[in-house]
Amino acid sequence: MMESSRDGNLMLSVAQGDLDAFGEIVRRHERTAWSIAYRFLGDSAEAEDIAQQAFLKILEAASGYRPTAAFRTYLHRVVTRLCIDHAKKKRPIYTNTLPETQDHSTDLVQSLAMKERGATIRKALDTLPPNQRLALILRHYEEMSYVDIAQSLNISVKAVEGLIRRARTTLKTRLSSF
Numbered sequence: 767m768m769e770s771s772r773d774g775n776l777m778l779s780v781a782q783g784d785l786d787a788f789g790e791i792v793r794r795h796e797r798t799a800w801s802i803a804y805r806f807l808g809d810s811a812e813a814e815d816i817a818q819q820a821f822l823k824i825l826e827a828a829s830g831y832r833p834t835a836a837f838r839t840y841l842h843r844v845v846t847r848l849c850i851d852h853a854k855k856k857r858p859i860y861t862n863t864l865p866e867t868q869d870h871s872t873d874l875v876q877s878l879a880m881k882e883r884g885a886t887i888r889k890a891l892d893t894l895p896p897n898q899r900l901a902l903i904l905r906h907y908e909e910m911s912y913v914d915i916a917q918s919l920n921i922s923v924k925a926v927e928g929l930i931r932r933a934r935t936t937l938k939t940r941l942s943s944f
Contacts (some may be wrong), residue, residue, distance in 0.1 A: 774833030781828045786808045788828070791837070792821050798838065799845050805907055806849040806900075817853060835917050842910065842918040850896060890940045898933035901926055 773794070779787035803813035807875045823844055824831075831840075874901050891899055897919075904910045904918065905926075912930075 767850055773837035777824075777828060777831045777833065777837060780825065782829040788821075788825055791824070795838070795841055796821070799841060802842060802845045802908065803849055805903055806853065807844070812852070816845060816848050819848050823848070836914075839914050839917045842904070842908070842914070843920070846900060846904070846918060850900065855897070886941065890937055893940065894933050894936060898929045898936070901929035902937075905930055 770859065776787045776791050780791065796817060799817035800813050802809060803816035803820075807813055820841065824841070870897065891902070894902070900919065901915055904915045905912070910918070912923050912926050915926045919926070
């Protein structure tokens, strides 16, 4: 809670024209912004571009910032909206969140099976409607609460629950043969 209060105070300073405060906001949250974008887009350079665009939007809108929710929630909203817009223009949202096997002692067969399983899950996620995919990713990969997801997507908590329920049902069906 103290961190979000500090972020709120920093943003209020940014609204007054304090660029040092903005630099602090960027330093504190640039990794988070990049991570959110990368999970959606699957491309490091595109994620970097989206993160930079997000901070520019936040700076441009600083005078209207009201700390009604945690800054992190606000950041999630800005980044996810930019990712959705970018994905609509370019290609489907891609999630590359499953870790690759790094253990060199792992049996080759097991390693190949893990990669195949990860690719199958990513393909299944890519077939979900964007709003379901987004809600599911925010819940399971970003570990956001239903309330935070609702605030980020500007929808009700019930709508978030429905999106996640439908996404899980669809994934279970598509992955049942796996």
